Amino acid sequence: MNAEGAGPGSRLEVVSTVEALRARLRGEASVVLVPTMGNLHAGHLALVAEARRHGSCVVASIFVNRLQFEPGGDFDRYPRTLERDCELLAAAGCHVVFAPGESELYPEPQEIRLAPPKAAEQLCGEFRPGHFEGVVTVVAKLFNIVAPHTAVFGRKDYQQLFVIRTLVRQMNYPVRIVGVDTVREPDGLAMSSRNGYLSSEERTKAVRLGRELRAVKAAIESGRRDHEALCEIATANLTAAGWRVDYVALRNQSGLAVPGPADRDLVVLGAAWLGRTRLIDNLEIRA
Ligand code: PAF
Secondary structure, three states: OEEEOOOOOOEEEEEOOHHHHHHHHOOOOOEEEEEEOOOOOHHHHHHHHHHHOOOOEEEEEEOOOHHHOOOOOOOOOOOOOHHHHHHHHHHOOOOEEEOOOHHHHOOOOOOOOOOOOHHHOOOHHHHOOOHHHHHHHHHHHHHHHHOOOEEEEEOOOHHHHHHHHHHHHHOOOOOEEEEEOOOEOOOOOEOOHHHHHOOHHHHHHOHHHHHHHHHHHHHHHOOOOOHHHHHHHHHHHHHHOOOEEEEEEEEEOOOOOOOOOOOOEEEEEEEEEEOOEEEEEEEEEEO
16 A cells, blocks of 8 residues: 655555565665554654654554553544554655554464563553553564664653653663654643544543643642642542543652652653543643
């Protein structure tokens, strides 16, 4: 499958097998990977734009990774929109799409799985059992298949980015990890493939998560140090507005640990449900 690209003479090639991908990339001097699960939005396209700054061949992978969905999660209803995704990627100047079927990436039961670091047991890891194991396992496979020198991930999935940086460091992958800032809708909602699940009433309410995190950030930046109380207020406000909150939490940026008095570089992270949709967001803070 081919699609016209944005750049002069550029064409997007879509490949679905490991063998075809390796053949296509043979001889490419500088491959940059943008791993995705598809159903792309402007946030993903910002990753591609960043990827283009780091190498001459941008590969976007599109694979809805069953391993990272918790039991009862949204694996089955996760939107598969390959054709539209390829049009967007072509227009964004991506060079290759790797869109394997499940039997290509997991031709046999994936018995060998990587254990994520301790920092993955908290926050989203606490509420999504097996999620980060599935993420590190598929990302390691993608690194082995694509062999990029750089890979680009969104900062919206803050804990995921932390876990992947740890994977690369501890497993000696020769891959530079680049994080890209969250892209937001005009009203501040962090872009997410899951925003499409929201009813119009929920969509209106959805800005509240970011607003509560901004309030925590503003309070800390103005000198407050009662982190737990601030997170509890945010949780109570969200709950009162009809959300089911998994967590609102303050962590340090260096280790995703509960901050000590000397920590200045912090991040407030939140995950909460509106109806059947789980949204996450985060904001970095300089205390
Ligand atoms: O962030 C995502 O879309 C996924 O977790 C990733 C990194 C593509 C792995 O499946």
